[in-house]
Amino acid sequence: MFHSFFKLFHLPNLKNKTTHLFSIAPKRLLIASHPRMWIVGTGLLLLVIAFFCIRPELARNVGDSLPISEAHASASHTLPETASLIKTDLMQTEEHSKLDELKQKQRVASWISKRYRIAGKASNLFVTTAYKTAFDIGLDPHLILAVMAIESRFNPYAESSVGAQGLMQVMAKVHADKFEDHGGIQYALDPVVNIKVGAKILKEYVKQKGSVELGLKSYVGAAAMSHDGGYGAKVLTEYRKLKAVASGSRVPVLVQAKSVSKRSIRQKKVINTAPLTGQEKKESAISDNPALL
Structure with missing residues (x-):
């Protein structure tokens, strides 16, 4: 077998x-x-x-x-770790950014409180609202604060003879539609509402006119005039100071008064003796009261 x-x-x-x-x-x-x-x-x-x-x-x-198995195993082990590292880096960057912004707010609020002699609590409120509003509408917070400084010197109850009100001297009756989302014009003197509405108006003017300078000219109500009485220059000067303070630079708190010579006073008297035209009267009114819108 x-x-x-x-x-x-x-x-x-x-x-x-x-x-x-x-x-x-x-x-x-x-x-x-x-x-x-x-x-x-x-x-x-x-x-x-x-x-x-x-x-x-x-x-x-x-x-x-096997090499393929090793590569697959290493990839499966390293990818989650790499993802966690990237996530951690992003979180750390975000934390550093928030910490840096908090320090900026503290510097600016302290400087404004000393410069304009207002309570620290009020200064913190104004600065915090300006930063948040600026982030929401896409505007520099220091520009908003600079407008407040020139318009009202951070007096939330300031009111001009023509009806401009609050921190940013908003003409509530003219811009009543912008107060609708905030309870109406009866809240025009509310600091937070006033900042939000005023900043929104400023952003619209800047966008329409194409530059900050022209936007400020329109904001003060001098769009149809040859000049704004120096309003824009004052705001931008204050803006640069606030930016420097936010970055940690030392900026004097007290305003240094400029000395005026006798010759310039005499020249001013001679110039003022001439009668003003209608257009010059309007421009003079803007120069004397930069809170006009």
Whole structure:
């Protein structure tokens, strides 16, 4: 029996049988031309499969040692770490930004409190509202604060003879529509409402006119006049000081009065003796009262 079984694996007999079985495409199949190699390879493959079935942990170790597996494993481990590092960096940057803004607010509020002799609590409220409003509408907070400084010297109850009210001297009746979202014009003297409405008006003028200088000219009500009585220059001067204070620079709190020579006083008297025209009277009124809108 065994003799007949092993006789089947005799090379001439096996070759004849495989040639008969694969005679359809003998040129394309390696099995027909190398039957012994096929038998040996199949046997080895079966042995490897049987071995890994008995010892599955070896199969896992071999798989983990492959370059592709290592790359995949390293990627799966490093990606979350990298993402967490990036997230941490962004959070730290945001925290530094908030801390820097807080320091700016503190510097500016302290400087305004000393310069304009107002309570620290009120100064903090004005500065905080200006920063938040500026962020909401896309305007520099120090420009808003500079307008408040020139318009009312940070007096929330200031009111001009023509009806301009509050910190930013807003003409409430003229801009009544802008108070609708804040309860109406009866809240024109509310510091927070006044800052928000005044800043919105200023932003619209700057956007319409194309520059801060022309926007300030319109804000003070001198758009149709040849000059604004120096209003824009005063605001921008105060703006630069506030920017310097926010950055940590030392800016004097007290205003230095300019000395006026006797000659300039005489010249002023001579100039003022001439009668003013209608246009000059309007411009003079703007110069004397820069709170007009």
